[in-house]
Amino acid sequence: xxxxxxxxxxxxxxxxxxxxxxxxxxxxxxxxxxxxxxxxxxxxxxxxxxxxxxxxxxxxxxxxxxxxxxxxxxxxxxxxxxxxxxxxxxxxxxxxxxxxxxxxxxxxxxxxxxxxxxxxxxxxxxxxxxxxxxxxxxxxxxxxxxxxxxxxxxxxxxxxxxxxxxxxxxxxxxxxxxxxxxxxxxxxxxxxxxxxxxxxxxxxxxxxxxxxxxxxxxxxxxxxxxxxxxxxxxxxxxxxxxxxxxxxxxxxxxxxxxxxxxxxxxxxxxxxxxxxxxxxxxxxxxxx
Numbered sequence: 001x002x003x004x005x006x007x008x009x010x011x012x013x014x015x016x017x018x019x020x021x022x023x024x025x026x027x028x029x030x031x032x033x034x035x036x037x038x039x040x041x042x043x044x045x046x047x048x049x050x051x052x053x054x055x056x057x058x059x060x061x062x063x064x065x066x067x068x069x070x071x072x073x074x075x076x077x078x079x080x081x082x083x084x085x086x087x088x089x090x091x092x093x094x095x096x097x098x099x100x101x102x103x104x105x106x107x108x109x110x111x112x113x114x115x116x117x118x119x120x121x122x123x124x125x126x127x128x129x130x131x132x133x134x135x136x137x138x139x140x141x142x143x144x145x146x147x148x149x150x151x152x153x154x155x156x157x158x159x160x161x162x163x164x165x166x167x168x169x170x171x172x173x174x175x176x177x178x179x180x181x182x183x184x185x186x187x188x189x190x191x192x193x194x195x196x197x198x199x200x201x202x203x204x205x206x207x208x209x210x211x212x213x214x215x216x217x218x219x220x221x222x223x224x225x226x227x228x229x230x231x232x233x234x235x236x237x238x239x240x241x242x243x244x245x246x247x248x249x250x251x252x253x254x255x256x257x258x259x260x261x262x263x264x265x266x267x268x269x270x271x272x273x274x275x276x277x278x279x280x281x282x283x284x285x286x287x288x
Contacts, residue, residue, distance in 0.1 A: 038203030038265035052133035057201035060137030061180035138180030142277030202264030
């Protein structure tokens, strides 16, 4: 289809992390988020005193904080603990361990978190991007039904089975988990099906250079274009703003995933979905 956009007409800020988190006790809560950058960003409070803006990241498995933010707010670093490196689409970093007593999101509170501090600027090359203070990852999210309602800019975390599942106003699509990453099958325009990450921390949808070249799409990362995407035959968006990126380093960190792209907010903002990690299912809410 190859509907090329003018250079600079879309904000390019793609972040993806790969690690894990434990020790939480969240209950149901509904929280508004700021969709201005294409990310699901909510306000939260650390240790009862440090206020910040944090992205909901289905591509991360720890609670990540920007290292300078953590230092400026005198958060507690845990010395001499070795951790795996963090790899994203645009960079990598060696994380430092943080000990967080509490994270309050809306009316709910997460306690005793072993978080990670990284230099978030290494993962976002676009100087226009407003980098959040951190990201909340999959090891928290997978314990909940996670409902992200882009049309109404709200996030809901629920430990109990949501009421909407008693009715019929939804459809289901299955996904696979690679560590804490959600992977789905998607068809690009009328081409073959490929594996893609389902990532609420990507502000734009991405195709690998190899697939873009194969489909006859622009391989220059500075030239956004539009495609149609169909996920597992029942989750569809048309005219999805997409860019081509080199995913080599990301694919090396996920060698068995065989991903060819990332489904980001330029696709997801058209939908209200609930992610059920335990059942490996995405519930697609039907529009009224």
